[in-house]
Amino acid sequence: MERDRKQSIQQELKKLYKAPKPDGKRQFMEQYRKRREEQILGPVNDGKTGDARGRAGSFDRKPLSICHMMAIQCTYLTKWVWVVTAAVLGISLYAGARFQAEGWWAACACVPFLGMTAITAAFRSKTWDMAQLEQASRFSLRSIVAARIGILGMGNLLCLLVMCIWMNTAGGRQLLFLLVPYLFTSFGCLVITRRITGREGIYASAGVASAVSCMEMVLHGMFPWIMEKEYTNWWLAVAVGMLVLAIREWNRSITKMEELSWN
Amino acid sequence: MELKVDRLTKQYKNKIAVDRVSMRLTPGIYGLLGANGAGKTTLMRMLCGILTPTGGSITLNGVDVSTEEYRAELGYLPQDFGYYPGFSGWDFLMYLAALKGFDKKSARIRCQELLEMVSLTEMAKKKIKTYSGGMKQRLGIAQALLNRPKLLVLDEPTAGLDPKERIRFRNLTKQLARDSIVLLSTHIVSDVEQTADTILVMKEGQMVFQKTREEISEALEQLYMRVSEEVLE
Numbered sequence: 001m002e003r004d005r006k007q008s009i010q011q012e013l014k015k016l017y018k019a020p021k022p023d024g025k026r027q028f029m030e031q032y033r034k035r036r037e038e039q040i041l042g043p044v045n046d047g048k049t050g051d052a053r054g055r056a057g058s059f060d061r062k063p064l065s066i067c068h069m070m071a072i073q074c075t076y077l078t079k080w081v082w083v084v085t086a087a088v089l090g091i092s093l094y095a096g097a098r099f100q101a102e103g104w105w106a107a108c109a110c111v112p113f114l115g116m117t118a119i120t121a122a123f124r125s126k127t128w129d130m131a132q133l134e135q136a137s138r139f140s141l142r143s144i145v146a147a148r149i150g151i152l153g154m155g156n157l158l159c160l161l162v163m164c165i166w167m168n169t170a171g172g173r174q175l176l177f178l179l180v181p182y183l184f185t186s187f188g189c190l191v192i193t194r195r196i197t198g199r200e201g202i203y204a205s206a207g208v209a210s211a212v213s214c215m216e217m218v219l220h221g222m223f224p225w226i227m228e229k230e231y232t233n234w235w236l237a238v239a240v241g242m243l244v245l246a247i248r249e250w251n252r253s254i255t256k257m258e259e260l261s262w263n
Numbered sequence: 264m265e266l267k268v269d270r271l272t273k274q275y276k277n278k279i280a281v282d283r284v285s286m287r288l289t290p291g292i293y294g295l296l297g298a299n300g301a302g303k304t305t306l307m308r309m310l311c312g313i314l315t316p317t318g319g320s321i322t323l324n325g326v327d328v329s330t331e332e333y334r335a336e337l338g339y340l341p342q343d344f345g346y347y348p349g350f351s352g353w354d355f356l357m358y359l360a361a362l363k364g365f366d367k368k369s370a371r372i373r374c375q376e377l378l379e380m381v382s383l384t385e386m387a388k389k390k391i392k393t394y395s396g397g398m399k400q401r402l403g404i405a406q407a408l409l410n411r412p413k414l415l416v417l418d419e420p421t422a423g424l425d426p427k428e429r430i431r432f433r434n435l436t437k438q439l440a441r442d443s444i445v446l447l448s449t450h451i452v453s454d455v456e457q458t459a460d461t462i463l464v465m466k467e468g469q470m471v472f473q474k475t476r477e478e479i480s481e482a483l484e485q486l487y488m489r490v491s492e493e494v495l496e
Binding site (some may be wrong): 038039135144 | 308332334345363364376411
């Protein structure tokens with residue numbers, strides 16, 4: 001009741017006393033905007049005590065550490081990296097628990113996708129045309145890519161070790177069986193990301209990972225004897241060879257970065 | 264404050280993209296003109312440390328271009344830039360602020376300020392893929408100003424901006440140029456005409472013209488055509 005009465009009084013008063021048109025509103029707004037812009041664009045002090053107006057919004061001009069950058073890159077890794085890693089780990093662990101020795105091959109077939117996501121995520125600046133903006137920041141693009149690959153590589157290695165421990169079926173050789181497809185895919189994806197820019201590079205890398213994955217399954221089905229102990233040295237040789245090729249390709253990609261943005 | 268460029272050269276196999284360019288820039292607006300392929304973008308990329316020069320040097324107050332100290336004072340708007348899929352305008356600015364050395368609290372304040380300045384506050388949380396060309400360009404301008412740069416390099420900054428935004432941008436550049444060196448490259452001669460204190464013209468990798476506005480008596484468009492032809496002859 002009381003509320004209705006107040007509302008009706010307010011309406012009556014509005015009718016009786018019309019609010020005057022704002023005087024100089026435009027000038028005021030213009031002045032405010034100018035002052036605000038001056039504040040936003042104004043000079044900064046030494047960066048130690050906030051900005052020139054004693055507020056936050058300034059930044060530290062001291063050299064930034066590699067740990068600082070790794071933390072930034074860790075936060076901004078694409079969610080697909082985590083999804084694929086979780087899926088590969090989940091499938092491998094489940095297959096290992098369910099099918100024991102046979103499940104091992106499911107893990108080997110999944111591993112190429114780990115390599116693929118690591119490489120495409122590390123070089124995504126070029127894929128999405130962010131390279132120039134990142135290069136003009138406090139860090140070089142090389143160090144940004146190196147930080148990403150460091151995080152992803154360590155994460156992947158941890159995954160491979162977890163898989164090995166979980167499916168302890170082939171002694172120490174199991175790590176080799178995982179590393180060979182992983183390094184082979186990484187090498188292939190490095191070649192592709194260096195040559196093909198844009199989304200096409202991601203699709204081609206996914207193609208490489210799928211091909212390696214299929215190859216693993218075919219090898220297991222057609223030539224199961226290659227898993228015998230006497231062939232361990234061959235696996236080791238292939239793993240070392242792949243590692244050398246991947247490192248060489250990595251160096252090429254990093255060297256090429258300086259020139260990538262030139263038209 | 265002084266940006267010193269000394270005999271800067273960039274060579275790609277048989278092509279010399281930038282040929283022994285030397286200049287000294289102090290706070291003010293410098294309009295860089297030149298035809299396509301004249302070497303403007305290559306020069307700007309070298310000034311931003313994106314490309315390594317084949318020869319020569321770049322220093323800002325004696326600090327070399329390859330150092331982090333130099334980059335801390337740099338703002339760069341490339342001609343074309345992309346964004347990570349899924350990034351909103353806010354994510355984009357926060358990411359670049361982090362790379363420029365801001366802590367989270369400071370970055371938030373600075374990003375809010377800049378989004379307000381480029382009139383993108385309401386669109387901040389929307390994905391960049393939904394932005395118009397002009398909005399993307401304004402976002403690009405905002406990221407270039409994150410660290411209150413002393414050297415601001417703008418490659419085609421007004422591309423995609425509507426006339427109102429273009430005027431606003433000119434005013435912003437004028438304000439910035441009080442304390443900073445602003446180098447802007449554009450094909451829109453009127454932009455340079457109304458803002459630049461000094462006009463630079465590049466042709467075939469060389470800096471063929473460098474004069475202040477006071478020293479130039481004719482219309483800029485005419486001057487540009489004349490300078491280009493003179494060099495050709």
